Amino acid sequence: MSIQQQQKKLNIGLFGFGVVGEGLYKVLEQTPTLNAQIKKVCIKHPEKKRNAPQELFTTDPAALLQDESINVIVELIDDADAAYHIVSTALKNRKAVVSANKKLIAEHIEELIALQQQFKTPFLYESAACASIPVIRNLEEYYDNDLLHGISGIVNGSTNYILTKVFEEKISFEEALLQAQYEGFAESNPALDVEGTDAVNKLTILLAHAYGIMAQPQALVHSGIQHLHAADAVFAREKGYEIKLVAQARKLDDGKIAAFVLPQFVQKDSQLFNVRNEYNGVVIESRLADKQFFYGKGAGSFPTASAVLSDLSALRYDYKYEYKKLLYQQPGQLTNDLFLRVYISFDALFHVPHEKFERIEEWSSSDKRCHVTGIIRFARLLDTSWWKRKNTSLIVYPDAFVDKIPEKRKVEEDVFSLV
Numbered sequence: 001m002s003i004q005q006q007q008k009k010l011n012i013g014l015f016g017f018g019v020v021g022e023g024l025y026k027v028l029e030q031t032p033t034l035n036a037q038i039k040k041v042c043i044k045h046p047e048k049k050r051n052a053p054q055e056l057f058t059t060d061p062a063a064l065l066q067d068e069s070i071n072v073i074v075e076l077i078d079d080a081d082a083a084y085h086i087v088s089t090a091l092k093n094r095k096a097v098v099s100a101n102k103k104l105i106a107e108h109i110e111e112l113i114a115l116q117q118q119f120k121t122p123f124l125y126e127s128a129a130c131a132s133i134p135v136i137r138n139l140e141e142y143y144d145n146d147l148l149h150g151i152s153g154i155v156n157g158s159t160n161y162i163l164t165k166v167f168e169e170k171i172s173f174e175e176a177l178l179q180a181q182y183e184g185f186a187e188s189n190p191a192l193d194v195e196g197t198d199a200v201n202k203l204t205i206l207l208a209h210a211y212g213i214m215a216q217p218q219a220l221v222h223s224g225i226q227h228l229h230a231a232d233a234v235f236a237r238e239k240g241y242e243i244k245l246v247a248q249a250r251k252l253d254d255g256k257i258a259a260f261v262l263p264q265f266v267q268k269d270s271q272l273f274n275v276r277n278e279y280n281g282v283v284i285e286s287r288l289a290d291k292q293f294f295y296g297k298g299a300g301s302f303p304t305a306s307a308v309l310s311d312l313s314a315l316r317y318d319y320k321y322e323y324k325k326l327l328y329q330q331p332g333q334l335t336n337d338l339f340l341r342v343y344i345s346f347d348a349l350f351h352v353p354h355e356k357f358e359r360i361e362e363w364s365s366s367d368k369r370c371h372v373t374g375i376i377r378f379a380r381l382l383d384t385s386w387w388k389r390k391n392t393s394l395i396v397y398p399d400a401f402v403d404k405i406p407e408k409r410k411v412e413e414d415v416f417s418l419v
């Protein structure tokens with residue numbers, strides 16, 4: 001007697017035929033063993049030339065969402081509001097959904113989980129965080145909340161690409177961004193990459209699967225690379241650091257979770273040090289296993305399509321996220337009650353808000369740029385008006401988390417009372 005089970009046939013309705021959609025189409029054509037076929041593709045611009053048969057395309061979403069022979073909707077458009085409508089309607093119509101839409105998922109995660117439960121329909125989105133790296137499924141399945149000490153990662157390919165090109169290859173920021181757009185790494189609104197919105201959306205998704213935390217992305221402290229200054233790169237080089245945009249979540253001594261996305265100085269001994277260009281890297285720290293490192297392409301057509309493909313493959317076996325940390329364990333709790341060691345650079349010493357620091361440890365000033373290194377109360381970053389502005393850049397130190405604040409030294413107060 002054969003123990004082999006019948007795999008599900010996937011009849012796919014695809015929304016979007018951009019960089020990723022077309023990549024998926026090509027890959028599916030070359031992977032007949034997957035038993036998956038794209039039945040219809042819904043697009044917004046029928047006038048554009050497409051590398052696929054004309055009869056595959058429609059501009060009518062209902063032609064996919066109401067077609068009973070379609071059992072899977074793959075949503076790969078970049079309009080998060082339209083995507084919300086597509087995904088929620090598909091789930092209500094009991095069609096399994098695969099999406100790569102980080103913004104949609106991060107902003108509606110609680111509601112999307114409720115819909116999955118109500119309609120008993122799977123919704124998978126491995127490609128939404130770190131594209132080709134299977135980090136969501138690993139956090140969901142492998143790491144127990146109690147053992148998970150922290151996650152820190154480069155989760156946005158475009159900003160990492162820009163940092164590599166600007167600081168290592170010395171091309172201009174604008175040119176590097178154009179290249180990231182040309183390569184298909186950047187969002188159609190690249191401000192989402194550059195200002196850290198895309199990274200914080202991904203962090204929100206990781207928090208849900210790592211700790212069962214339902215966060216509002218915009219409420220998490222985050223910034224991008226928009227205010228980094230050439231002088232910051234000089235400082236980093238002198239100290240042997242790389243500057244990376246790092247998303248992190250860390251369990252503190254009281255069991256609560258600190259989470260943020262900020263530029264960070266990364267030391268040579270960190271696994272993130274050598275993550276370059278559009279690659280992403282995620283270090284997961286657990287109590288027993290210590291550090292584990294996930295590395296791979298975090299943006300681009302085929303790396304993203306590869307994760308979508310893996311989700312499709314998982315659907316054939318009825319895989320679904322169980323949201324174990326949220327539904328079966330005590331979900332983690334976010335906190336802003338912590339101290340961080342940061343570097344902040346300014347264009348003039350009189351712009352230094354020294355009163356924001358608990359302790360100033362180092363400072364320097366020239367007629368072009370000055371910087372201060374010190375310890376701040378993390379909650380002070382909730383007010384972004386003083387640090388997230390033109391001509392001010394904030395970068396977190398490698399071992400940023402500070403347990404105890406030493407007393408202020410007299411000399412620091414003296415120096416800044418002169419300013």
Ligand code: HSE
Pocket residue numbers: 128130131155156157158159185186187193198298299300
């Ligand atoms: N714009 C995103 C990035 C695409 O650069 O990482 C992949 O999510």
